[in-house]
Amino acid sequence: MSTVDDKANEIEPFDNKAESTSVNNGNGIAGFTILFFIIGFTASLFIGWIVFPKLLYSKKKQPLDFNHEMHMTLVKNGCESCHFFREDGTYSGVPKLAQCIDCHQEVQGDTGNEALFVEKYVSKGKEVPWLIYSRQPDCVFFSHAAHIKLAKMDCETCHGHIGQSTSLKPYEYNLITGYSRDIWGKNPKNYLGLKTNTYDRMKMNDCAACHMEETGRKSSVSTEKDGCFVCHK
Amino acid sequence: MKIDRRCFLSLGIGATAGTALSPLPWKLMDDISIWSQNWPWTPVPPDGEISYTDSTCTLCPGGCGITVRKIDNRVVKIEGRKNHPVNNGGICVLGLSGPQLLYGPTRVQSPMKNVNGTFQKITWNQALSEITEKLLTIRAEGRSHTVAGIAGSSRGTVPALLQRFLTAYGSPNFYCQSSIEDSFSLSHIQPQNNKTIPGFDLENADYVLSFGTGIMDGWGSPLRMIQAGNAWKTGKTKLIQVEPRLSDTAAKSDEWLPSKPGTEAILALGIAHVILLESLYDQTAINYHSEGFSTWRTAVLAHYHPDKVAEITGIDSRTIITVGREFGHAERPVAIFGRGKGNTPLSLTEMSAVHALNVLVGNVNKTGGVFTLPEPNYISWPEISLDTKAETGLQTKQIAEGGLLHRLPSAIKEAEDSVTLLFVADANPCYTLTDTKEVIRAFKKIPFKVSFSSYMDETATLSDLILPNHSYLERYEDVPVTSGLRNPLIGFTKPIVNPLFQTKHTGDVIISIARAMKGSIGSSFPWENYLQCLKNGLGQHWNPLINNDVVEIKYVPEFEDIPRFAFQIPNDKPQVLLEGNENNMNLTLIPSDSLRLSSGYIGAPPFMMKTLPDTILTDNNTIIQIHPKTAEKLGLRQGCYAILKTPKDEKKVKIHLSQGIGEDIISFPRGLGHTAYDRYLAGKGINFNELIGPVEDTFSGLDVAWGIRASLIKA
Numbered sequence: 001m002s003t004v005d006d007k008a009n010e011i012e013p014f015d016n017k018a019e020s021t022s023v024n025n026g027n028g029i030a031g032f033t034i035l036f037f038i039i040g041f042t043a044s045l046f047i048g049w050i051v052f053p054k055l056l057y058s059k060k061k062q063p064l065d066f067n068h069e070m071h072m073t074l075v076k077n078g079c080e081s082c083h084f085f086r087e088d089g090t091y092s093g094v095p096k097l098a099q100c101i102d103c104h105q106e107v108q109g110d111t112g113n114e115a116l117f118v119e120k121y122v123s124k125g126k127e128v129p130w131l132i133y134s135r136q137p138d139c140v141f142f143s144h145a146a147h148i149k150l151a152k153m154d155c156e157t158c159h160g161h162i163g164q165s166t167s168l169k170p171y172e173y174n175l176i177t178g179y180s181r182d183i184w185g186k187n188p189k190n191y192l193g194l195k196t197n198t199y200d201r202m203k204m205n206d207c208a209a210c211h212m213e214e215t216g217r218k219s220s221v222s223t224e225k226d227g228c229f230v231c232h233k
Numbered sequence: 234m235k236i237d238r239r240c241f242l243s244l245g246i247g248a249t250a251g252t253a254l255s256p257l258p259w260k261l262m263d264d265i266s267i268w269s270q271n272w273p274w275t276p277v278p279p280d281g282e283i284s285y286t287d288s289t290c291t292l293c294p295g296g297c298g299i300t301v302r303k304i305d306n307r308v309v310k311i312e313g314r315k316n317h318p319v320n321n322g323g324i325c326v327l328g329l330s331g332p333q334l335l336y337g338p339t340r341v342q343s344p345m346k347n348v349n350g351t352f353q354k355i356t357w358n359q360a361l362s363e364i365t366e367k368l369l370t371i372r373a374e375g376r377s378h379t380v381a382g383i384a385g386s387s388r389g390t391v392p393a394l395l396q397r398f399l400t401a402y403g404s405p406n407f408y409c410q411s412s413i414e415d416s417f418s419l420s421h422i423q424p425q426n427n428k429t430i431p432g433f434d435l436e437n438a439d440y441v442l443s444f445g446t447g448i449m450d451g452w453g454s455p456l457r458m459i460q461a462g463n464a465w466k467t468g469k470t471k472l473i474q475v476e477p478r479l480s481d482t483a484a485k486s487d488e489w490l491p492s493k494p495g496t497e498a499i500l501a502l503g504i505a506h507v508i509l510l511e512s513l514y515d516q517t518a519i520n521y522h523s524e525g526f527s528t529w530r531t532a533v534l535a536h537y538h539p540d541k542v543a544e545i546t547g548i549d550s551r552t553i554i555t556v557g558r559e560f561g562h563a564e565r566p567v568a569i570f571g572r573g574k575g576n577t578p579l580s581l582t583e584m585s586a587v588h589a590l591n592v593l594v595g596n597v598n599k600t601g602g603v604f605t606l607p608e609p610n611y612i613s614w615p616e617i618s619l620d621t622k623a624e625t626g627l628q629t630k631q632i633a634e635g636g637l638l639h640r641l642p643s644a645i646k647e648a649e650d651s652v653t654l655l656f657v658a659d660a661n662p663c664y665t666l667t668d669t670k671e672v673i674r675a676f677k678k679i680p681f682k683v684s685f686s687s688y689m690d691e692t693a694t695l696s697d698l699i700l701p702n703h704s705y706l707e708r709y710e711d712v713p714v715t716s717g718l719r720n721p722l723i724g725f726t727k728p729i730v731n732p733l734f735q736t737k738h739t740g741d742v743i744i745s746i747a748r749a750m751k752g753s754i755g756s757s758f759p760w761e762n763y764l765q766c767l768k769n770g771l772g773q774h775w776n777p778l779i780n781n782d783v784v785e786i787k788y789v790p791e792f793e794d795i796p797r798f799a800f801q802i803p804n805d806k807p808q809v810l811l812e813g814n815e816n817n818m819n820l821t822l823i824p825s826d827s828l829r830l831s832s833g834y835i836g837a838p839p840f841m842m843k844t845l846p847d848t849i850l851t852d853n854n855t856i857i858q859i860h861p862k863t864a865e866k867l868g869l870r871q872g873c874y875a876i877l878k879t880p881k882d883e884k885k886v887k888i889h890l891s892q893g894i895g896e897d898i899i900s901f902p903r904g905l906g907h908t909a910y911d912r913y914l915a916g917k918g919i920n921f922n923e924l925i926g927p928v929e930d931t932f933s934g935l936d937v938a939w940g941i942r943a944s945l946i947k948a
């Protein structure tokens with residue numbers, strides 16, 4: 001028969017063993033644990049920053065190519081020659097066939113794109129289904145007149161140097177929302193709110209930031225109101 | 234070394250941390266929220282240039298000016314036109330729903346031929362040659378008088394073209410719906426055989442006594458009435474509403490007199506009694522404007538003492554005396570007539586009794602009173618040429634005696650082949666005529682029916698050929714407006730958009746048929762097209778109309794022009810009797826009109842149906858209103874179903890209890906129960922016109938039914 005102390009003695013070596021095993025294994029497991037953590041961490045960073053944006057967007061070609069730079073040399077009134085304000089102050093946006101026809105009733109130059117334009121659209125009286133990089137949701141109210149006419153802003157501030165481009169870039173669109181990639185911008189750092197140019201990203205936070213900077217208010221200058229309903233009508 | 238559970242946990246934690254530090258969850262969240270606010274299947278109207286064009290609404294007789302807002306070439310909104318003499322910027326729910334009538338599924342998109350009950354598309358050439366051939370054959374057989382035409386109105390160039398065509402063709406059978414204007418005209422003695430129409434200077438009245446007139450419920454020109462009614466509130470004009478039902482007008486009035494239905498004439502005579510007894514009348518004006526006063530005076534004083542009148546009408550005699558005195562003492566009082574929307578004629582007795590009040594106080598042709606206006610005859614076309622066939626045809630008697638449309642169905646049923654071909658323009662008799670089932674039966678007997686409707690309405694559905702007109706937003710047309718306005722006017726519609734479908738202006742169709750028939754018929758239509766004909770017909774009005782869309786025909790009465798009112802000695806029973814046996818049908822069924830329901834030939838568009846409260850329609854059931862005491866007597870409860878029986882038909886209805894209706898009266902919404910149009914309108918509720926039949930006025934022959942006897946039994 002053993003005493004209580006004997007039992008204690010009997011157990012002790014076992015405990016020591018257990019302890020030493022755990023310490024021995026601990027060094028190996030900790031290494032693995034950290035390794036796996038790093039694998040998980042880097043893989044998800046890679047997926048989140050590199051793969052996901054690639055999967056999220058798809059590309060489409062514009063129905064026709066367009067040389068903004070060349071047109072700018074031909075028109076008198078800069079961007080507003082084609083992207084004009086209507087008499088009532090509303091903004092016309094992308095030109096309709098009616099405006100293009102003014103010059104392109106017949107083929108003028110020798111570019112294949114123009115010939116295609118005249119053949120496919122002008123002669124059939126069909127509007128060109130342009131894919132619009134800056135299309136906004138129907139629930140957003142934005143007045144070009146307030147920004148261009150009243151605040152005297154340049155087109156470039158929001159749209160970049162499109163006027164100097166010689167061809168149209170592919171239209172990249174978000175597969176979930178259907179909206180253009182230009183809204184979030186292409187550079188991954190845009191996601192962090194760090195942008196080099198004003199036009200790199202055009203989310204509503206960017207509108208608010210610019211308004212704050214320029215006017216000290218987050219949203220409307222004319223209504224002197226902050227809040228969702230200034231832009232979301 | 235072993236890879237165990239902890240490693241995987243660690244991988245997961247690493248992945249979670251990495252993901253959290255990547256844009257993935259945040260961007261995904263943002264995108265999903267954007268997506269959920271912009272469901273790709275939600276229709277988004279395309280952006281474009283905004284433009285506004287002025288025109289005139291033709292959806293009811295109101296003649297409001299409208300401003301149509303377009304984005305590029307698409308109509309997106311109809312607004313009331315500012316500074317228009319009728320509505321000054323106002324618009325009703327029907328006018329507002331106009332775009333749905335343009336783009337909605339109820340449009341007839343091309344000429345259609347009914348082949349064994351199904352409509353097949355045909356070309357305009359096929360349609361026009363078929364109809365022309367038919368007309369030539371009928372005429373060659375010497376039966377030109379069997380061709381008839383129904384128009385929605387007696388005014389305007391399109392009804393006039395149809396009538397002109399029938400005349401040149403040799404048929405006297407042109408019909409249109411009667412109205413209170415007919416009753417008014419008949420109560421006057423004309424200098425010539427002209428028509429006199431009433432014009433109310435309501436904006437300047439200071440005491441308005443309304444005999445059931447739906448001032449806020451769509452009477453006359455509905456928006457003008459609402460605006461006048463609202464101005465009375467601020468200008469302290471008093472409105473007294475005599476009506477058995479607490480209508481919107483009664484609710485807005487200063488005093489509501491819930492008289493027993495059908496006793497309006499007696500109440501008017503009771504009020505006249507007070508005016509006569511207390512000598513509050515204007516003898517000079519009476520001498521100027523009327524005939525037969527003294528005998529009438531004796532009769533009224535003898536038989537219409539307020540106590541007696543109170544017994545019949547249910548209005549307290551003291552109230553009658555007060556109203557009589559107030560009316561007699563007011564500076565610019567006016568009594569106004571026409572129940573509800575005022576689309577049905579009044580008996581000559583009732584018209585005379587009510588209008589006599591105006592004549593008594595001398596407010597005829599005076600500021601704030603009633604004006605006796607001449608018919609606006611502004612169309613100037615060359616004479617019609619008639620050949621012998623036309624002359625012979627025109628000498629035959631009209632199929633419906635007296636030219637009264639409500640008599641046409643029974644005339645057709647009595648004499649087979651009395652009508653061999655019928656044209657229907659801007660009208661829907663298979664819905665709007667009373668005793669509708671019989672109307673449809675008679676209509677089906679006509680061998681060939683041609684509808685000019687832009688919409689698949691009940692009449693078009695039963696026709697053999699549909700020659701669809703452009704919608705009112707796609708065509709030029711004059712819109713004559715009388716509707717109780719102080720000055721009648723000519724409105725003008727013009728194409729806001731190019732025709733969307735293979736439709737043709739009814740005017741053009743009539744002209745081309747006539748010209749294809751050649752001879753005197755062709756030469757009566759010397760115009761190349763409708764636009765030329767319109768320009769020619771409007772003469773001096775063309776330029777102002779094309780520039781401004783509206784011309785007011787200002788009328789300053791000259792003494793010798795003024796038709797004289799004929800005081801009618803009331804007979805023993807000045808009430809129009811109700812159809813039905815009092816013993817087994819002891820309730821009175823009356824219609825209730827509402828601005829939220831269109832009861833005319835244009836069916837309510839979907840927007841309008843959405844505004845109906847569940848005291849009018851629930852689950853496609855018509856709701857009738859009865860007093861709680863009536864319900865108690867009949868063992869009915871709120872919300873239960875009952876069978877409503879009248880001498881004409883029986884229908885299942887749902888009960889709504891209301892203190893706003895007298896005992897033993899049933900109020901029934903008018904404008905429901907369409908069987909045609911689209912799924913937003915068809916099959917919803919019951920058509921009131923099916924439950925009631927025509928009741929003729931003994932003097933004028935007009936259909937003056939204002940209600941019918943009925944019974945209610947729990948279903």
Ligand code: SF4
Nearest residue numbers: 290293295297325328
């Ligand atoms: S009241 Fe009549 S005319 Fe005026 S907008 Fe309404 S439907 Fe049109």
